[in-house]
Amino acid sequence: MLPRYIQIGSSGYEAMPLGERSVLFQLVSPMVSPREIYYQAESIKKMLGTQVADMVLAYASFCLHLAEGSALDLIAHLPEKIRSPTAHGSVSTFVWPICYELGLDWLRLEQHTGLSREAIIHHHLQAEYEVAMIGFLPGFVYLSGLDVRLACPRLENPRVHVPAGAVGIGGSQAGLYSLPSPGGWNLLGMTDINITALESPPNPGDRVRWRRATQDELICLNS
Amino acid sequence: MKLLTIKAGPLTTVQDQGRFAAAHLGFPPSGAMDQYHYRLANWLVGNVAEEPCLELTLSGGWWRAEGEVTAALCGAPMAMEVNGHSQPLNTSFRLESGDELRIGPCHQGWRAYLALGGAWDVPRPWGSASVHLASGVGERLRAGEGIAVGSRPSGPPRTLPGHLLRRVEAQRPCILRFASGPEWHHLTLTSQRYFQQQAYTLLPQSDRMGARFQAQEALATSGFEMLSSPVLPGIIQLPPSGQPIVLLRDAQTVGGYPRLGKVAEVDLNRLAQLRPGEEVRFLPIGWDEMARLKGWEERIFEALFGLGRPKG
Numbered sequence: 001m002l003p004r005y006i007q008i009g010s011s012g013y014e015a016m017p018l019g020e021r022s023v024l025f026q027l028v029s030p031m032v033s034p035r036e037i038y039y040q041a042e043s044i045k046k047m048l049g050t051q052v053a054d055m056v057l058a059y060a061s062f063c064l065h066l067a068e069g070s071a072l073d074l075i076a077h078l079p080e081k082i083r084s085p086t087a088h089g090s091v092s093t094f095v096w097p098i099c100y101e102l103g104l105d106w107l108r109l110e111q112h113t114g115l116s117r118e119a120i121i122h123h124h125l126q127a128e129y130e131v132a133m134i135g136f137l138p139g140f141v142y143l144s145g146l147d148v149r150l151a152c153p154r155l156e157n158p159r160v161h162v163p164a165g166a167v168g169i170g171g172s173q174a175g176l177y178s179l180p181s182p183g184g185w186n187l188l189g190m191t192d193i194n195i196t197a198l199e200s201p202p203n204p205g206d207r208v209r210w211r212r213a214t215q216d217e218l219i220c221l222n223s
Numbered sequence: 224m225k226l227l228t229i230k231a232g233p234l235t236t237v238q239d240q241g242r243f244a245a246a247h248l249g250f251p252p253s254g255a256m257d258q259y260h261y262r263l264a265n266w267l268v269g270n271v272a273e274e275p276c277l278e279l280t281l282s283g284g285w286w287r288a289e290g291e292v293t294a295a296l297c298g299a300p301m302a303m304e305v306n307g308h309s310q311p312l313n314t315s316f317r318l319e320s321g322d323e324l325r326i327g328p329c330h331q332g333w334r335a336y337l338a339l340g341g342a343w344d345v346p347r348p349w350g351s352a353s354v355h356l357a358s359g360v361g362e363r364l365r366a367g368e369g370i371a372v373g374s375r376p377s378g379p380p381r382t383l384p385g386h387l388l389r390r391v392e393a394q395r396p397c398i399l400r401f402a403s404g405p406e407w408h409h410l411t412l413t414s415q416r417y418f419q420q421q422a423y424t425l426l427p428q429s430d431r432m433g434a435r436f437q438a439q440e441a442l443a444t445s446g447f448e449m450l451s452s453p454v455l456p457g458i459i460q461l462p463p464s465g466q467p468i469v470l471l472r473d474a475q476t477v478g479g480y481p482r483l484g485k486v487a488e489v490d491l492n493r494l495a496q497l498r499p500g501e502e503v504r505f506l507p508i509g510w511d512e513m514a515r516l517k518g519w520e521e522r523i524f525e526a527l528f529g530l531g532r533p534k535g
Contacts, residue, residue: 002510016405017510019455019485020517024405026452054246056453056476063453065246070514135249135476136451138358164359179358196248 004075008040009084017071018063027060034132034144035091035205037062043084048074057204058133092206093128096176097213098167100124102190105155109169109186112152121212123147124188129174129208139178139196143208146174158184165190165218167210192218224290224320225369226339232326234280235364237343238336240273241472242351250360251473252456253353256431256495258488259520260298261336263387266527267295267315268340269378275345275352277337277364283326288318289369293340293377299332299391299496313383315340332391332496340378344371355473357432387523391493396422396502399469399490401459402510406449406481410461414442418483418505423467427499431473433460434494436503441465444481454478457486459505469494489516 003016003026011029018024025044027037034057041062045052051074053067066074100121103109109120129143136142151172159182162168166177168185175185178194191210195201202208228235238261241254255261255278262272283301295315296303303310304325310316312335318324329335345352346361354361364370410418423436442465453476454460460468460480469486470478471494486494487508497503 017402017485017513018405018453018482019457020488020513022453022455024453026405053243056246058452058477059450061450061452063455065243065455067243070517072510072514133451133477134247136478137475138245138249138251138355138360140249181357196245196250201248 002075004078005080006078007081008044009036009082009086011036011040013040015075015078017075019065019071021066021069021071023064023066023071023074025062025064031060033205034059034130036086038204039086040084044082047082056135058135092202094202094206094208095211096191096193096208097217098189098191098210099213099215099218100189101215103188104166105186105188108155109150109152109188113150115149120150120188123150124174125210125212131202131204131206131208132173133204134195134202137177137179137181137183139194140181141176141178141195141202141208143174143176146172148172152186154184155186158182162187163190164194165192167191190218224288224292224341224374225371226292226318226324227287227289227369228284228364228366229287229323230285230366231364232279232282232284235284236278236354236356237275237345237361237364237370238278238353239275239351242349242353242355245349246476249476250349250358251355251432251475253355253360253431254351254472255336255353256472257298257334257336257492259389259492260334262524263313263383264295264297264336264338267297267313267381267383268293268338269315269375269381270338270340272524272528274338275343277370279326279335279337281333282328283335283337284364285326286324288320288322288324290320290374291377292318292372292374294318294324295338295381296326296335297338297383298335299329301329301335302327313388315381317377317380331498333498334495339370339372341375342373344373357473391496396504397493397497398506399494399503400487400506400508400512400516401484402487402508402513404458404482404484405452406444406461407483409444409447409481410483411443411445414444418442418467419507422502422504425497425499425501425503429499431471433471433474434469434497435466436469437466442467449479449481451477451479452482454482455485457488457491459483459486471495485513487513487516489520
């Protein structure tokens, strides 16, 4: 009966329908890294082949959207145990340019962190980030690994329009708006990276480092 | 041929079956809000089910044909005229070069689909022509712009068989069948009962992303922490206000609110025709029943379009 307990690699999941053609896998064993979830989700996706149209990964769950058939049938026919390699494979590191002079919320960031602009930039550049999740909004990248000193609460009144390429801080997370959207994160700079236009977009668990760039070095996205 | 826009309605966009290959990048499926009438419109003009249509919201527009094409309108009853002569819905008709097509507002229902026979010359990022305004995938149709469609000889005219006619204004309150979602059991027992017994009113703040509802009693969960987790069109979310939102075709890919359930696909099509102020009730069904309903509607379209046809 539902939900069904499925073991993928070293993690336990509950599989249940989320839609007529969508299956949700919720982690029941202790939290694992985004990389681990990505590998485990990839294992089951590979096993199912063309039956899977796409996959959405979140912090402790993932969802398979099926191209055909029913979610119930798929869940009923899943094996109890699915082999998955442990996530020791190679991790890609992306180095993306950022122009801090185009940040919009410096005053707020300085007030909340009690740090100078240059100190914030220094800590932001020092950290190596992990892609934690992609989505919610098209092309939005959640990055974990923000220096705790840079945490800053979201804006009380979210912006109606955040420009494409805005790099922000929301609470203790860092992130990138690939496409224009509304949003409530504190914006400290701009990049010209749009992951929805990359030939190989990052996957959860990949690493990101920021490289300081001038406005002229960015290929303007918003012309 | 080209259909030139002289005046576009309040919200006219190109939509199709939806974009299913870009969810991993955070893109919603988008696509026609009322998939039932969208597909029927394509059948009337002899297209494959997945060819794009113009989704007309609340009102139509004014167009001029440059070249010949077979056209049809399905969905909300919008008054339609060709060169000043009234033209019925749910039946295909021929536009000759120079003909003017005018489609007025609807007083019942919300969305209508204008199909044009032939292959549409439109960009299809990630396999779909569906416009998603929020992320800049395509734009709303504007005056002076045309829709180019590959020319095709006219086939025999088609009229919708009577048994497929659905009145968009029929049955109020509209019954939305749903199966329980991952966080359903976090609703208090009283709230579970309220949810299934109250009439909910559709609020004007609703859009292609979500239908917002309000009822007398707000719902409550037995407080718990939730991590953002996948969502999709049809998911019933419960924000802190205690008033539910049904996510629609432009739904985000993950969300942090409890997922009470999932509205049946067939009922999402009917929900797309509801006007703000109209009422719905939520009726619980099992997931097996959800699958059966979907299969039932798919068989209707397999019968219409033919089995084993190549995918558009």
